[in-house]
Amino acid sequence: MGRGRRLAVVGVLFAAAVGLVVFTTMAFLRSSPPTVDFAAGHQAGAPVDLTLQTVGSTGFGSHPTWVSYLTQTPSGRWVHTTLWDLPAHTRINVTVHQYDGGSPLRNQQFGQVIGTIGDDANLNGKSFKVINANEGNGVAHTFAIPTLGISVPLYAANGNANLCGVAPCPTNSPHNIVKFSFMTPGPGQYPWQCFLPCGLGYLYGTGGPMQTIGYMDGFLKVVT
Amino acid sequence: MTGGGETHHFRRLVTIWLVLAVALDIVYYFAVGPHIPPGTLTSTASGAQFDFNVLLLIAFPVILAVWVYWAYALIVWRGSRPDVAEPEGGAKARGHIGIQIGWIATTTVIVISVFVFGTVELVVPAGAGGGEGPSPIWTPTSHNVLPVQVIAQQWEFLYRYPTFGGFETRQLMLPADTTIAFHVTSLDVIHSFWAYQLGVKADANPSEDNVAYTTTKQDGSFTVRCSELCGLWHGAMYNFGKVVPKAQFFVWAQSTERQNAANTKNLPPFAYSYVPDANGANGGYYPDNVDPYSKVETYGATSPGK
Secondary structure, eight states: OOHHHHHHHHHHHHHHHHHHHHHHHHHHHHOOOOEEESSTTOOTTOOEEEEEEEESOOOSTTOTTSOEEEEEOTTSOEESOOEEEEETTOEEEEEEEEOOOOBOOSSGGGGBOBSSGGGOEEETTEEESBOOTTSTTOEEEEEEEGGGTEEEEEEOOOTTSOOOOSSSOOTTSSOEEEEEEEEOOSSEEEEEEOOSOOOTTSGGGOSGGGGSBTTTEEEEEEEO | OOSHHHHHHHHHHHHHHHHHHHHHHHHIIIIIGGGOTTOSSBHHHHHHHHHHHHHHHHHHHHHHHHHHHHHHHHHHSOTTSTTOOOOOOGGGGGOOHHHHHHHHHHHHHHHHHHHHHHHHHHHTTGGGGBOOOSSOSSOOSOSOEEEEEEEEETTEEEEEEGGGTTEEESOEEEETTOEEEEEEEESSSOEEEEEGGGTEEEEEOBTOOEEEEEEBOSOEEEEEEEOSOOSTTGGGOEEEEEEEOHHHHHHHHHHHHHHTHHHHTTSOOOOSOOOOOTTSSSSSSSGGGOOTTOTTSTTTOOOTTO
């Protein structure tokens, strides 16, 4: 093989390697859970219904053992995401189908409901302001938007029951229904998260799903 | 510097430098100094402001000495000027012992003075708002200190007031004209409590009680940020606090104590640090294999009944 041909081969391989690195980098940077749009077509003044479920393990994807939130689209389809577009200055009626088992909270302060309309929430049809996570089934997760001062504990399903292990969970699996409402502020991006260190198997329970958008963290994208 | 011409240069240089340095220091001290962060909300904040101002007042003449000499040399001694002689070798090129001693002595005095000043400014105001660990060696003289516990966790700061029944809250409210002892700790990874306008900054480590002191001087608002990269929402780990008149603070504290009473009884007894369990929420994650009152739960609290 002549010198020119060898140089051409090296050049082509180098270009292919650079292309692969660029492609992989861009694919990584652009990878993100989908955003469920609750703002499109929203009529001013009308409340928005946001339905979620929390599961002990997704049962699919690259991390089938991780706990996660799922979101129901306005058309009723369950999507594995924690990103939502919500209209500004609007009442959001949240319903969480909570399918996971629980434990005591690391910080019992998160057993208190704050920042919701009425500073309370509703568990299986009964209003509550505080859950003592040391009693009963404990708390499975929390729904919290720290920058808006909102935090709601999600009472756990009975851990002795046959809990759902593959999302989306059917409604005949043991679960609790937690409802609450809050008002969206002006446009902006507001991170939300779970405050119960539920990254089982990670140091202090704070790794894995606790650090990954699409599982136990997300964004409220509030739009006009 | 024996010739009349060289002495002329030296005097001109010193005169230019002196005029500029005095003018700059005066303008800075009166026009800029009072606005230098972190402000005057607390003793430690105003102390930090004072320290910055003193250091800059010292630094300006030093910087100007270099810049004035540099500019003077560029203008007066540039090679293209017809009246400038070529540099000479010999004794004149070997330096001037007086200037050398003067330079070494001046810079030594400045550095040692700044060192002494900095040390005094750290020690006298009880650690200058920095975390001093669990056993502070520099403590405030006031005997009326309000303890406030800062509990960091991914990704929010919460505050506990042990002298008001140990309630916990997301709001950091402080009374004016009061010495505060912040007891900073964490329930998971390492965070850092940085109350910028208070002039307070202390690392939050799990199982550690890091104490930082300050004395509030006037009413105002301040921002609290985490200044230790601590995970996904580190950038969102901030909140705001207020320094309010004492009477207003007591009204707030007592009403919050009442409002939070139902939840406060679920909190563990107040302790200066807590031991989070390393395996997650608790030793056994699910309620079917865990004693809900095991020692490792709810940041290390033991059962009320045990």
